[in-house]
Amino acid sequence: MAIYAIGDLQGCYREFRELLDLVRFDETKDKLWLVGDLVNRGPDSLSVLRFIKELNDSAIMVLGNHDLHLLMVAEGCAELNRSDTLQNILDAPDRDELLDWLRQQKLLHVDGNYVMVHAGLLPSWSVEQAQALAALVESALRGSEFHEFCRQMYGNRPDHWNETLNGYERLRVIVNAMTRMRVCTPHGRMDFAHKGSVKDIPPGYLPWFDAPERASRKATVICGHWSALGLEIRSNLMALDTGCLWGGSLTAVRLEDRKVFQTACGAGGATRRWQ
Numbered sequence: 611m612a613i614y615a616i617g618d619l620q621g622c623y624r625e626f627r628e629l630l631d632l633v634r635f636d637e638t639k640d641k642l643w644l645v646g647d648l649v650n651r652g653p654d655s656l657s658v659l660r661f662i663k664e665l666n667d668s669a670i671m672v673l674g675n676h677d678l679h680l681l682m683v684a685e686g687c688a689e690l691n692r693s694d695t696l697q698n699i700l701d702a703p704d705r706d707e708l709l710d711w712l713r714q715q716k717l718l719h720v721d722g723n724y725v726m727v728h729a730g731l732l733p734s735w736s737v738e739q740a741q742a743l744a745a746l747v748e749s750a751l752r753g754s755e756f757h758e759f760c761r762q763m764y765g766n767r768p769d770h771w772n773e774t775l776n777g778y779e780r781l782r783v784i785v786n787a788m789t790r791m792r793v794c795t796p797h798g799r800m801d802f803a804h805k806g807s808v809k810d811i812p813p814g815y816l817p818w819f820d821a822p823e824r825a826s827r828k829a830t831v832i833c834g835h836w837s838a839l840g841l842e843i844r845s846n847l848m849a850l851d852t853g854c855l856w857g858g859s860l861t862a863v864r865l866e867d868r869k870v871f872q873t874a875c876g877a878g879g880a881t882r883r884w885q
């Protein structure tokens with residue numbers, strides 16, 4: 611049995627299937643861990659959703675900002691953007707099954723010393739605290755307050771954690787850190803505008819995982835969301851968004867030996883490489 615952690619798919623179904631062929635994924639023995647953003651911007655989000663849903667226990671995913679955006683739009687709480695490619699999911703005959711399944715997915719997955727989250731963790735959050743906070747959002751997504759949660763979820767404020775936050779402000783910070791953050795100040799104030807490379811980070815900010823004395827630093831965090839960062843593997847970090855959508859590559863890491871597998875993406879298609 612092998613576990614493969616896989617970066618942001620964003621509807622790149624063909625490349626996803628190529629990557630599974632490359633690693634000889636066997637759904638009866640192996641597991642997939644998906645860092646979220648299964649859907650949007652890419653060409654075939656509907657096939658990605660259907661395929662992963664059918665894998666049942668062989669796939670574990672955490673929700674990304676684009677997955678949440680799909681839920682918000684379907685709930686009538688957000689509009690489609692021009693670059694969104696979600697309409698065929700909304701029009702699909704099995705849309706309700708797919709969306710209900712998506713709504714049951716986690717924001718954070720912890721297994722042993724691994725923590726999987728789409729974007730990141732704020733510096734002050736221990737793994738245990740992050741798990742408890744993620745559970746608040748997960749229950750809002752699954753519960754009867756789902757519609758109100760959708761109405762309240764979007765917004766950049768508050769932009770930092772404070773134990774005294776409550777209600778939807780508390781949930782919004784959790785969602786923003788776990789699904790949108792790339793950079794923050796050493797004390798955990800988030801900036802959502804910077805999407806570029808590390809060298810262009812605004813003064814006073816740093817990659818969330820470089821925050822000094824980060825409370826989760828002893829765990830290995832598996833994440834995606836930051837394609838301009840590229841593949842970043844350290845003893846306590848696996849950042850796996852390698853920009854398949856943008857013609858980069860789609861990455862899988864086999865957790866047992868950290869072997870990296872990649873398929874090239876974009877118009878060239880089918881060219882394969884691994885390292």
Ligand SMILES: [Mn+2]
Nearest residue numbers: 647674675835
């Ligand atoms: Mn994302």
